[in-house]
Amino acid sequence: MSRDSAIGTNIRETVERLFRDFDARGGLKDVFLVACGGSLYELSGLQHLLRCESRVLRATSVTANEFAFAAPARANGSALVIALSLSGGTPEVVAAAKKARELGASVLAIVGKPSCALAESADESIVFANEASGAEMDYEQSNIAVSLRIGFELLRLADGYGHYEKAALAFGVLDRSLRGMKKQIQRRARKFGEEHKDDRFIYTVGSGPSFGAAQTLSVCIFMEMEWIHSCAIHSGELFHGPFECVNFDMPYVMFMGEGRTRPLDERARKFLTKYSDRVTLIDARELGVSILAPEVEEYFSGLYTWIAAMEYARELAFAKRHPLFERRYMGKVAY
Amino acid sequence: MSRDSAIGTNIRETVERLFRDFDARGGLKDVFLVACGGSLYELSGLQHLLRCESRVLRATSVTANEFAFAAPARANGSALVIALSLSGGTPEVVAAAKKARELGASVLAIVGKPSCALAESADESIVFANEASGAEMDYEQSNIAVSLRIGFELLRLADGYGHYEKAALAFGVLDRSLRGMKKQIQRRARKFGEEHKDDRFIYTVGSGPSFGAAQTLSVCIFMEMEWIHSCAIHSGELFHGPFECVNFDMPYVMFMGEGRTRPLDERARKFLTKYSDRVTLIDARELGVSILAPEVEEYFSGLYTWIAAMEYARELAFAKRHPLFERRYMGKVAY
Numbered sequence: 001m002s003r004d005s006a007i008g009t010n011i012r013e014t015v016e017r018l019f020r021d022f023d024a025r026g027g028l029k030d031v032f033l034v035a036c037g038g039s040l041y042e043l044s045g046l047q048h049l050l051r052c053e054s055r056v057l058r059a060t061s062v063t064a065n066e067f068a069f070a071a072p073a074r075a076n077g078s079a080l081v082i083a084l085s086l087s088g089g090t091p092e093v094v095a096a097a098k099k100a101r102e103l104g105a106s107v108l109a110i111v112g113k114p115s116c117a118l119a120e121s122a123d124e125s126i127v128f129a130n131e132a133s134g135a136e137m138d139y140e141q142s143n144i145a146v147s148l149r150i151g152f153e154l155l156r157l158a159d160g161y162g163h164y165e166k167a168a169l170a171f172g173v174l175d176r177s178l179r180g181m182k183k184q185i186q187r188r189a190r191k192f193g194e195e196h197k198d199d200r201f202i203y204t205v206g207s208g209p210s211f212g213a214a215q216t217l218s219v220c221i222f223m224e225m226e227w228i229h230s231c232a233i234h235s236g237e238l239f240h241g242p243f244e245c246v247n248f249d250m251p252y253v254m255f256m257g258e259g260r261t262r263p264l265d266e267r268a269r270k271f272l273t274k275y276s277d278r279v280t281l282i283d284a285r286e287l288g289v290s291i292l293a294p295e296v297e298e299y300f301s302g303l304y305t306w307i308a309a310m311e312y313a314r315e316l317a318f319a320k321r322h323p324l325f326e327r328r329y330m331g332k333v334a335y
Numbered sequence: 336m337s338r339d340s341a342i343g344t345n346i347r348e349t350v351e352r353l354f355r356d357f358d359a360r361g362g363l364k365d366v367f368l369v370a371c372g373g374s375l376y377e378l379s380g381l382q383h384l385l386r387c388e389s390r391v392l393r394a395t396s397v398t399a400n401e402f403a404f405a406a407p408a409r410a411n412g413s414a415l416v417i418a419l420s421l422s423g424g425t426p427e428v429v430a431a432a433k434k435a436r437e438l439g440a441s442v443l444a445i446v447g448k449p450s451c452a453l454a455e456s457a458d459e460s461i462v463f464a465n466e467a468s469g470a471e472m473d474y475e476q477s478n479i480a481v482s483l484r485i486g487f488e489l490l491r492l493a494d495g496y497g498h499y500e501k502a503a504l505a506f507g508v509l510d511r512s513l514r515g516m517k518k519q520i521q522r523r524a525r526k527f528g529e530e531h532k533d534d535r536f537i538y539t540v541g542s543g544p545s546f547g548a549a550q551t552l553s554v555c556i557f558m559e560m561e562w563i564h565s566c567a568i569h570s571g572e573l574f575h576g577p578f579e580c581v582n583f584d585m586p587y588v589m590f591m592g593e594g595r596t597r598p599l600d601e602r603a604r605k606f607l608t609k610y611s612d613r614v615t616l617i618d619a620r621e622l623g624v625s626i627l628a629p630e631v632e633e634y635f636s637g638l639y640t641w642i643a644a645m646e647y648a649r650e651l652a653f654a655k656r657h658p659l660f661e662r663r664y665m666g667k668v669a670y
Contacts, residue, residue, distance in 0.1 A: 030393065036571070036572065036574075036575040037572060037575025037576045038575070038576070040572075040575075048405075051395075051407045051408070051409075052405055052407065052408060053408055054408055054409070055408045055409060055411070058365065058393045058395070058409060060386075060393070060395065063569055063571040063572050064571065065570075065571035065599050066542060066543060066569070066571050066596055066599065069595050069596050069598055069599060070383075070387055070543055070594075070595035070596050072386045072387065073386070073387060073388055073389055073390045074386075074389070074390060074393060076390070092571065201536065201564055207401060208401060208405055219572070219575075219576040219577060220576050223576050223577050223579055223580045224575075224576035224577070224579045225579075227579055227580055228580075229536055229564070229566070229580055229585075230566065231564070231565065231566030231567075232566075234398055234401070235400075236371070236398040236399065236400035236401050236427065237371065237372060237375075237398050237554070239371075239665075239670055240371040240372025240373070240375075240554075240559075241372045241373070241554040241555050241558050241559035242554060242558050242559070243664055243665070243670070244558055244559045244560075244562055244662060244663060244664060244665060245558045245562055245563075245564055246664070250564075259405075260404050260405035261401055261404050261405050263404055264400050264401065264404060267670070270670075271664075271670045275664070327579060328579060329578055329579060329581070329606075329610070330574075330578070330579060335574055335578070335602070335605075335606045
C-alpha cells in the first residue's frame, strides 16, 4: 500500500515495526481497540474487519476507562492496544495506554496531533487528519481510513491476507469518491435537517461495518452536540425488543452497509419503513462504496455512511440554530 | 462445585466433556457468546468474568444474526459457542448454532426447556429455570447463574483458577440471599413504578458486571414490554457524549456494580445525582452481594442488580396498567 501515499508508507512501516517486535514474545495474538465516545465507534470498522478476516488475531473493543480499571487478562505481552484520541489528551485513554504498557502490551496511538500525552505513552503513533483544524481533509488520512489501513497491514502480516492489493487500490480512490458523494447528498442532508429540527428523540439503526456510524450519529451528534435523546440499535437486535417502540411518528436513521450483514439491515429497513413514516436511509451502496472491489467494499461501508451522516448532522445544526460545538457540561463543569 | 447441587454437577460434567473434546484439536481458545436481546445481555456477566480472569480464553459476545451472516474467522475448531435462548427456538440463534457447527466449533446451548431446536443443534445443552413456567424459581438455576457457573468451570479447566472454591460456595448461598433481597426492596420498587408510570423516556447506566442488567432493563423492559423509549449507557461512556442530555427532569436508573469498575459507576452516580432530580440507584453492594467472598462478589453483581431491576419492572407495569407481556409486533405481524 506504500505506492500511493506518504500515509500508506508510514502506516505500513509502523505496523511492521510493531508486529516484528512480537516475534521474540511468541507472536501477536490479541488486538484491543481502546478509546472513548466517537473515537471508540470510529474504531468499530477495524474490529469488524479483523473479526471477519483474521484467523490469528482477536479484536476486542473496550471503552478506555473500563480498560484502565478492569484490564482484560489477555492484555499482556502478546497484545497490541490501538488507542485513538483526536486531542491526544483524553485522560481515560492516556490512563488505559499507560496501564497497557505496564501489563507488557504494545501501544499504537492514533492521534490528531503529533505532540500529545497519548503519543508519549505509546510505543508508536500515527497522526490522522481532521476538520477541526479548519483545513480541508484528505479522507485517506481520516481516523477511520487510518484505522482500516492498520487493519489491512495486520492482516497481511498475520494472515497473509489475499485481498491486500485490492484494499490498497481502494485507499487510492477513496478521497475523490467521498468528495463527490458529499456534494451529491447536500440537498437531502438539508431536507433531513429541516424535517428533524424539532424532534426530541431520534433512533439510529445499523449493523456490521456501519454500526459504528449509527453509534457516532446517535451519541456524538444527537446526544452530545444537539441535545436530542437517542439510542443506536443493532439491526439484528431490533426484532428482540426495540421494535416494540416503533410508531409512525418516531424518527429512525437507518444505516445500510454493504456485504455480509446487509440482509440484517434490509430486514430492519423493511420493518421500519412499514411502521414508521419517518425513516431516513443512509445506504453505503447508494453512496458509491461499490466502486471499490467487491472483496473489500464491505469494510469501507462505515466510512461512506459516517461521512454522509456528518453532512446530515451539519444541516441539522443549522436548521436547529444549535451549533455543533456548544456544550453545557463537557469542559465546563467538574466531573 | 458439585457438592451442593444437581445443577452444579450437571454443569461441571458437561463443561468437562466439552473442554476435553478440544484436546485433540489443539485446545479451546475462543468462546463466543451468541444470543438475541435479553439473552445476549444476560450472557454479559460471563463475558466480563472470562475477560477479566482468563489468560487462555478470549470471550466475545455477538448478536446471533450477525454471527449467522458474518461469522468471525476464529469461530472454528478451537472455539466454543455458548448460545442462550429461553424458548430454545429463536430462529437467529438456531441458525447461528448450525453455522457454528458447520465451521467446526462446538456448541453449548443454555435453554429454557430440554426439547427444542437449539438443543438439537448443539453438542451439549443445559436447562435453566425461569419464572415463565409459573413455578417459583431457584436462582441458582437462573440463566445468569448457570452462565456464570459455566464460566467458573472453564476458568478452572483452562486457567487453574485460584478462586474456584470461593465461587462454589457463593452458588450455595445465592438463592437465599436473593430471595431475602427481593422482599426488602418491594417498597422502593413500588415507589419507582408510581414515579415513572407517565415517563416516555428513561435512561439506564452501568458498567462491567452490571452493564448487562442496565441493557436488559432498557431494552427488554422499557422498550419491549412497556413501550417507553430508552437507551443503556456505559458508565465510562457517559462523559463522552451522553451526559449532555442530562437535565433535572430526565429519569436515569443507575446500576452500581461491586469490584473493579465500581469507580466508573461512582463517578457517573455523582454527576447524575447533581444534575438530575430523577436518579434511581440499583446498587449491588447495598443489595447484599458483599456476603459473597470479595474475590468473586464482583462477578455476581449483575445477578443481584438484574433481579432487583425485574422487581422494579413488575411494579412499573402495575402502576402503568400495562402488562409486561403485551406486544404490538412481536409474534403478531410478519417481520
